[in-house]
Amino acid sequence: MDKSMTSAAEAVADIKDGASVMLGGFGTAGMPDQLIDALIGQNVGDLVVINNNAGNGETGLAALIKAGRVRKVICSFPRQIDSHHFDAAYHAGKIELELVPQGNLAARIEAAGAGLGAIFTPTGYGTLLADGKETREIDGRSYVLEYPIHADFALIKAHRGDRWGNLVYRKTARNFGPIMAMAAKTTIAQVSEIVPLGSLDPEVVVTPGIFVQRVVAIPQASGALA
Amino acid sequence: MSRWSREQMAARVARDIPEGAYVNLGIGLPTKVANYLPMDREILLHSENGLLGMGPAPTPGNEDWELINAGKQPVTLLAGGAYFHHADSFAMMRGGHIDICVLGAYQVSTRGDLANWHTGEPGAIPAVGGAMDLAIGAKQTFVMMELLTRQGESKLVEACSYPLTGLRCVSRIYTDLAVFEVGVNGAKVIEMIDGLNISALNDLTGLNLCKQG
Numbered sequence: 001m002d003k004s005m006t007s008a009a010e011a012v013a014d015i016k017d018g019a020s021v022m023l024g025g026f027g028t029a030g031m032p033d034q035l036i037d038a039l040i041g042q043n044v045g046d047l048v049v050i051n052n053n054a055g056n057g058e059t060g061l062a063a064l065i066k067a068g069r070v071r072k073v074i075c076s077f078p079r080q081i082d083s084h085h086f087d088a089a090y091h092a093g094k095i096e097l098e099l100v101p102q103g104n105l106a107a108r109i110e111a112a113g114a115g116l117g118a119i120f121t122p123t124g125y126g127t128l129l130a131d132g133k134e135t136r137e138i139d140g141r142s143y144v145l146e147y148p149i150h151a152d153f154a155l156i157k158a159h160r161g162d163r164w165g166n167l168v169y170r171k172t173a174r175n176f177g178p179i180m181a182m183a184a185k186t187t188i189a190q191v192s193e194i195v196p197l198g199s200l201d202p203e204v205v206v207t208p209g210i211f212v213q214r215v216v217a218i219p220q221a222s223g224a225l226a
Numbered sequence: 227m228s229r230w231s232r233e234q235m236a237a238r239v240a241r242d243i244p245e246g247a248y249v250n251l252g253i254g255l256p257t258k259v260a261n262y263l264p265m266d267r268e269i270l271l272h273s274e275n276g277l278l279g280m281g282p283a284p285t286p287g288n289e290d291w292e293l294i295n296a297g298k299q300p301v302t303l304l305a306g307g308a309y310f311h312h313a314d315s316f317a318m319m320r321g322g323h324i325d326i327c328v329l330g331a332y333q334v335s336t337r338g339d340l341a342n343w344h345t346g347e348p349g350a351i352p353a354v355g356g357a358m359d360l361a362i363g364a365k366q367t368f369v370m371m372e373l374l375t376r377q378g379e380s381k382l383v384e385a386c387s388y389p390l391t392g393l394r395c396v397s398r399i400y401t402d403l404a405v406f407e408v409g410v411n412g413a414k415v416i417e418m419i420d421g422l423n424i425s426a427l428n429d430l431t432g433l434n435l436c437k438q439g
Contacts, residue, residue: 170292
């Protein structure tokens with residue numbers, strides 16, 4: 001079994017128009033920039049993107065939106081000081097937004113990966129973001145019914161991986177990586193290094209390889225990566 | 227009559243955070259509380275993007291953009307701190323493991339309803355982030371805000387007019403004029419700045435407040 005790919009372009013080659021794509025990252029930390037650059041390079045569009053934000057600055061998701069490839073963003077916090085590409089597309093009516101509270105976003109992604117049909121969450125109860133949704137009182141507390149978020153692909157960034165797809169992450173770049181890896185049909189991880197089997201301590205593997213289908217090494221300087 | 231400054235408000239909140247507490251400080255004004263946590267208490271700061279045991283900002287030149295807080299600013303990790311993914315991070319919150327969360331607000335009702343995510347302005351891009359999870363998740367939710375808007379309207383209200391973040395979730399409000407306890411029994415004044423009294427506070431807020439105790 002060898003999940004390692006020779007290039008980012010090879011890893012994303014079968015992503016087609018209209019695909020749903022989870023992108024790891026919180027702001028720029030954990031954003032799989034090189035996988036996204038490869039996606040931009042292959043002229044695929046009409047994408048539904050799931051991420052915490054809606055792009056920062058000029059790289060990653062922001063570049064994908066700028067290139068006009070995204071039909072809809074499902075996220076918790078689109079409006080930021082450097083989200084100008086999203087803002088412009090949104091005000092021009094060129095992009096759809098589904099706003100989800102951050103914890104519900106995580107829980108719905110996790111539910112998809114865990115094979116759950118739905119979840120009852122207290123977050124959002126009694127607010128605009130729960131309008132029209134089914135609710136239930138359980139043990140005296142009120143909950144909103146929310147459905148899992150599945151995706152065709154997850155593009156995530158981890159620190160090190162092996163050819164079986166086991167992953168460890170770096171600091172707060174971990175964020176959505178582990179749960180998106182579980183939720184997508186095909187998970188593609190960019191890592192700074194692919195190491196031999198057995199070199200990742202099994203006690204500290206964060207994402208077991210069963211959740212990962214492809215691994216690409218994109219060497220980069222550690223530390224101030226943004 | 228002199229109002230408490232933002233720094234004094236932060237120091238006042240910090241005084242009420244006990245040894246051993248797990249605390250989340252919201253973006254904006256609440257982040258100032260970190261500067262006033264007593265050195266003799268071990269208080270662990272949670273940042274919802276995935277760390278516990280958050281330390282101060284790094285010295286210039288030592289920023290690591292993969293070690294950031296919820297406001298996307300570079301931070302450090304204390305010895306004994308930990309990283310985790312988003313589902314775990316929000317389980318800490320929603321699951322009631324975080325002791326205290328301190329948030330900013332547009333409005334809070336006397337029953338503890340919170341409005342802090344959206345002004346409802348037409349054309350504005352809505353953004354919620356972790357606000358709704360934070361508001362209802364922690365064991366106690368504190369709000370830190372100026373009591374009056376620039377136009378002199380009270381932000382402590384009978385019922386919020388801005389879109390809600392959470393229902394009956396706030397227990398305490400720290401402002402520049404007074405500290406309040408809020409909940410099912412309405413708002414009570416815990417403390418006021420020197421020179422202010424209940425009747426003057428009632429005039430400012432248009433509420434019928436009483437002193438605690």
